[in-house]
Amino acid sequence: xxxxxxxxxxxxxxxxxxxxxxxxxxxxxxxxxxxxxxxxxxxxxxxxxxxxxxxxxxxxxxxxxxxxxxxxxxxxxxxxxxxxxxxxxxxxxxxxxxxxxxxxxxxxxxxxxxxxxxxxxxxxxxxxxxxxxxxxxxxxxxxxxxxxxxxxxxxxxxxxxxxxxxxxxxxxxxxxxxxxxxxxxxxxxxxxxxxxxxxxxxxxxxxxxxxxxxxxxxxxxxxxxxxxxxxxxxxxxxxxxxxxxxxxxxxxxxxxxxxxxxxxxxxxxxxxxxxx
Numbered sequence: 001x002x003x004x005x006x007x008x009x010x011x012x013x014x015x016x017x018x019x020x021x022x023x024x025x026x027x028x029x030x031x032x033x034x035x036x037x038x039x040x041x042x043x044x045x046x047x048x049x050x051x052x053x054x055x056x057x058x059x060x061x062x063x064x065x066x067x068x069x070x071x072x073x074x075x076x077x078x079x080x081x082x083x084x085x086x087x088x089x090x091x092x093x094x095x096x097x098x099x100x101x102x103x104x105x106x107x108x109x110x111x112x113x114x115x116x117x118x119x120x121x122x123x124x125x126x127x128x129x130x131x132x133x134x135x136x137x138x139x140x141x142x143x144x145x146x147x148x149x150x151x152x153x154x155x156x157x158x159x160x161x162x163x164x165x166x167x168x169x170x171x172x173x174x175x176x177x178x179x180x181x182x183x184x185x186x187x188x189x190x191x192x193x194x195x196x197x198x199x200x201x202x203x204x205x206x207x208x209x210x211x212x213x214x215x216x217x218x219x220x221x222x223x224x225x226x227x228x229x230x231x232x233x234x235x236x237x238x239x240x241x242x243x244x245x246x247x248x249x250x251x252x253x254x255x256x257x258x259x260x261x262x263x264x265x266x267x268x269x270x271x272x273x274x275x276x
Contacts, residue, residue, distance in 0.1 A: 016247070017075040023256045024078035028085050031077075037093065037116035038109070045093035045113055046073050047121070048080035054087030057276050058127035058161050059117055061091045063110060065134025065167075065250075068183050069098050078254040083131075085255075086269055089123045095139070098183045103193050107149055110139045114160075115153035127161035129272055133250040134217060137168025141195035141225070144204050161275040162205040164268060166249045169217045170195040170208075170225040199228035205235040207271045209264065211244030239267065 032047040060083050064071045073092040083090040093113035095106045118124045132140030143149050144163035150156075171194055174184035187193035206229060208222040222238050229236035241249070244261045252261035253268070 016251070017078075020078045020251055020254050020257060021075065024081045024254050025085070026081075029081060031080065035116075037113045040096065042094045042096050043109060043112065044073070045091050045116070046080065048084040048090040048092070050084040050087050050089065052087055053089060053123065055123065056126060057088050057123065057272065058129045059091060059121050059124045060088045060129050060131060060272070061093070061114055061117055061140075063093065063095070063130070063132040063136030063139045065132070065136045066097070067180075068103075068106060068135050071097065071136075079250070082253045082255065082265065086265075088272065089121060091117050091121070102182070102186045103184045104142075104149075104186070107139055107142050108152075110143055111149040111153050111155075114143065114150060115155055118155055118159055124159070126276065128159055129162050129164065129275060130160060131164040131166070131268070132168060133166040134168065134246065137165035138170065138172065138195060141165055141168055141170055141206075142193075142198070144206065145195050145198035145200065157202070157204070160204045162207065162271060164207045164209070164271060165222070165225075166209050167211060167214055167217045167246050168195070168208070168221060168225075170221045172217075172221065196225050196228045199225065199232050199234060201233040203229070203232075203234050205271075205275060206237070207267070208236065208238040209249065209267065210238075210240050211246060211249045211261070212240050212242045213244055214246040214249070216246035237271075 030049045034044050062079050064076050073094045076092050080090050095109035130140040140163050174180040184193050191197045210219040210222040219240050226236050226238040241261050248260040251257045252264045
């Protein structure tokens with residue numbers, strides 16, 4: 001299947017995300033596109049409303065990755081479909097990127113998008129679950145653990161019922177990587193940009209999922225955050241999936257590619273149910 005997938009990409013000239021979106025089902029949900037959650041460019045989000053809403057479930061907010069340099073919410077329709085097909089109202093925000101902004105502007109955008117959800121979506125009364133992949137998991141973890149971001153928007157910690165991190169760089173030190181130094185040059189001291197710095201016992205529950213074959217963001221990051229959370233008597237569960245790499249772990253949320261990590265969506269659903 002992996003060889004066939006690569007061959008299709010070469011023959012069609014498609015990006016992987018474009019192909020996944022093309023294969024993902026297009027029914028069972030409605031999309032409210034391009035909603036402003038702030039006045040600035042890229043401060044927009046899409047909302048996926050299931051045809052059959054689980055009225056007891058929290059709202060899901062998904063933050064995509066892209067090394068804080070790239071990404072577009074339209075590329076993640078397959079995520080909106082996958083999660084809304086389970087009955088969850090799902091929100092996918094854009095956020096500002098480097099070189100137009102530096103840390104912590106993208107985290108502040110994430111907080112503003114969550115504040116919009118809390119104010120405008122009725123199901124947010126049931127709470128909000130943050131999900132992120134890669135740089136998006138870094139963003140989601142900072143929102144869940146560093147209370148300053150959401151507090152500045154008027155949101156209390158109880159509004160966030162949990163955080164699911166997929167391949168997140170939670171202990172990332174940008175000073176060690178030339179291409180990331182300018183993005184985080186404003187983080188003084190450097191530890192303020194690291195989610196592991198904010199592990200706390202009263203944080204929302206964390207589910208940290210990493211592919212054992214990830215060579216982009218090493219599984220060590222999830223292990224370190226788990227250790228910090230356990231040291232603070234926080235609620236955390238970590239899973240390392242054999243044979244799964246950095247991109248499999250997000251593609252596998254889509255039904256046509258669930259074979260890449262068959263246990264992923266059931267784990268996500270169970271975690272959300274446990275927080276409902």
